[in-house]
Amino acid sequence: MALIVHKYGGTSMGSTERIRNVARRVAKWHKAGHQMVVVPSAMSGETNRLLALAKELQPAQLGKAYGRELDMLAATGEQASSALLAIALQAEGIDAVSYAGWQVPIKTNDAYTKARIESIDDVRVRADLAAGKVVIVTGFQGVDPDGNITTLGRGGSDTSAVAVAAAMKAAECLIYTDVDGVYTTDPRVVPEARRLERVSFEEMLEMASMGSKVLQIRSVEFAGKYKVPLRVLSSFTPWDIDLNEEASSGTLITFEEDEDMERAVVSGIAFNRDEAKVSVLGVPDKPGIAYQILGAVAEANVEVDVIIQNLSKDGKTDFSFTVHRNDFQKTLDLLKGKVLPALGAADVVGDNRICKVSIVGIGMRSHVGVASRMFKCLSDEGINIQMISTSEIKTSVVIDEKYMELAVRALHREFDLDQTADTISK
C-alpha cells in the first residue's frame, strides 16, 4: 500500500493492444491497494511524425517563437496517449483521469524544446488519488510562467515521471521500457553482458551520459537530487505476472551506499562512437589559450567533451578535445578560419574515426590502480590510447573506433563482469 509512479515509453504505448496491456498492468497494481500515478510517452513514432511536419514548414530563422510552436505541436502526442490510457483503464473498470502538464500544473521555465521543471503542484493529483482514482500525467511537457506549453526535450517523459514521483514523495518510480534493466555493457557488443540488480545513482549517471541509453540523464540527475528510488524494468513481461516478482525485477537505482556496494570495482563499460577529435598543434604556451580556443567553440554552440592539454615543449603545446561528430567539420572550419591565425598556432588537425570507452564503478573510489589495470588490458590487446580522461568513478579513453568492440569485450572480461549475476551482486 504505497504511492507508486509508473512510466511507460513510446514502444510500450505503441498500439491500442499495448495500451490495453499497460492498463491491465496498472489495474493490477491499483487493485493490490497501491495509489497509482502513470506517466506515458507518446505512441512510438508520433513525436517524430509531428516534428517531421514542422520541419517541412519551418522558417529560415529558428527563433523562440518557432520553439514555442514546436512545443505546442509536440505536446499533443503525450496528451493523446494519456487520454487513451485513461480510456483503457476505464474499460478495466478503474476510475481514471488524465492531465496535461498545464493542468497539474507542471511549471517549467520558458526554454522551449528543452525546458526545465521548476515546480509541480500535487494538490489536484493527490485529491484524485484520495478519491480512489488512477491519475495519468502527460510526460515530456509543462507550462511556462506565461501559460505557454513547453516540452522537456527528448526522453523528457523519464524526467516528468521522476519529477512527479519526487513531488508526490512516491515510494518508488518504475520506468517500464523495452529493455529489462541496466546491463554491464551493451549485450549486442558483449553477449556475456549481464543485468545489474542494483546500480548506484552516480554510476547510472556516468552510464547514461556515456551512451547507455536506458534512461535520460536528466531524469537520473533529478532522481539523485530528490532521492527518488528508481527502477528500470521491462514492459514486455506478461501483464498478469505476480506483482511481487514484477516489483523486484529489472535494475534498482539506489542512493544508499549499502555494504553490497563494495561488491565490484567496476560496474559497467560504457562506450560512444558519436565523437570526433580535434587538435590544435604548436600553440604558443601562454595564459589564456584554452579560453581562446574553447571560447570560440562554445560561442558556435558546439559542446566539448574530453579536453587535453599536452606538456609544453620549446614554448609550444598541443591542445586536443572531442566534439560531437555532427559538429566536427564546423569546428575544424571555425578553428582554421579565425582561431589559428589569432593564436599563431601551427596547424589544426582532426579525426572523426574515434570512439570513447569508459569503465564506471563506485568501487573505483576506494580501489587504487583501477585505471592502470584498464590501460594494461588495452595495451595487451595492442590498442593505442589517444586521450585519457578521469573522474572519481569513471575512466575514459579515446581510441581508434575500429577497436571499439575489441576494447569493450576485453575490459568486460578484465573486470570480471562476464560472471553470472548471482556471484557478483545479491
Next chain:
Amino acid sequence: MALIVHKYGGTSMGSTERIRNVARRVAKWHKAGHQMVVVPSAMSGETNRLLALAKELQPAQLGKAYGRELDMLAATGEQASSALLAIALQAEGIDAVSYAGWQVPIKTNDAYTKARIESIDDVRVRADLAAGKVVIVTGFQGVDPDGNITTLGRGGSDTSAVAVAAAMKAAECLIYTDVDGVYTTDPRVVPEARRLERVSFEEMLEMASMGSKVLQIRSVEFAGKYKVPLRVLSSFTPWDIDLNEEASSGTLITFEEDEDMERAVVSGIAFNRDEAKVSVLGVPDKPGIAYQILGAVAEANVEVDVIIQNLSKDGKTDFSFTVHRNDFQKTLDLLKGKVLPALGAADVVGDNRICKVSIVGIGMRSHVGVASRMFKCLSDEGINIQMISTSEIKTSVVIDEKYMELAVRALHREFDLDQTADTISK
C-alpha cells in the same frame, strides 16, 4: 484595415503543402493591413483517426469520465494543426502565435463532446494583434470551469470561429471551405444549381438544419445572435488572387434585410434522406396523447422532427412523426412494447424509405400561395405528399425517397432558381 477572422476546414489544412497555402493567403491579408485571427480545423482525417483509437479501447459504460478523455484526445488534432499553421506563417516572415482553447481562454460548460461556449476572453489575443502578430486560435475546443478540456462537437470549428469573431467584434468572419459558397440546392442533384451571392441569416439557418452541410448550424445561430457578418468561400482559389476579388467571392450571410432581399420568393431547396416516419394508428382522441407518445420517445433520447396529428374521426386519430433513420427501429420497438398498450391504440407502423424536401426563402413571408405552388408542382410530377410542415420561411414535405431527385429538380425549376445568378441576385 479591419479585424478579420478566417476559418479553414480540415481539407484546407490537409497537408503541409495546403497549410503553406493557407499561410500565404493569411499573410496576404495581414500585409494588406488587416488584423488577422485564424481558426483552423484539424488536418483532415485526424479527428477520425483519434476517435477510432478511442473506440478500440472504450469501456462498456460510456459515462462522463469517458467523455472527458475523448475531448482530451480529440482536442489534440486542432492544437497540432494550429501550431503547424503558426510555423508556416513564421516561414512567410509573419510573427504568429497559436493558442489552444484553454489559453485564450474559450470558456465552455462541461458537456463533454458537445460543450457550449460561455465566454471568450479577448485580452491576450487583442494584445498580440496590437503587437502586429497573426493569432491562431484552435477551433473545436474550450475549457470548462474546472480546467478540463472540452470540445464543441463535430463541425465545432465553425462555431469557434464565429464566437471568436463575435468576441473580437470582427468586421467579418470568412469560412474557407472546399465549396465556393452556398447553392440554391446540391449541384450533384441539380446541375443547374447556382451559388447565392447573399443569403439571409434565417434562410441559412433553415438550409443548414435541412442538410446543406456547408456550415454547422450552431455557428449560424451564433452568428445570428451576435450579428457577425459571415462569408463562406473556397480555400481552393490560388492564394495570390486579388484580395478584393477574394473578399467579395463566395456567399455572404447577412443580417440586414436590405431591399435586395425582395429579389426571390424562394432562395433554395434543401433535402434530407436521413429520416424515417413512424405512425401510431387508431389512437383514442383525448387530451395528453401527444405527450404520452412523444414523452416516451424523448426519454429514449430520440429527436423528433416533423409531427402531424390527423383530424379525429369516430373518436380516433392517427399520430405521425419523423425521427433520424438510425433511431427508427428503436422507436418502433419502444412504441410497440410500452406505449401502444398503454394508449389503447390500434397499431404502430413505420417507413424508413422516405425523404424530406423543403423550399426555403425569406420572401415567403410576404408572398402568399408559395406553399400551394410547391404542392401543385409536386402533384404535376405525380409525387404523393405524405406529410407537410411549415414555418414562416420554409415549407417541408415528406415524400417517398425514390422521388427525391425528381422533386428537388422540379422545385428548383418551378421557383426560377435555374436562371443565371445575375438576373436573380445582385
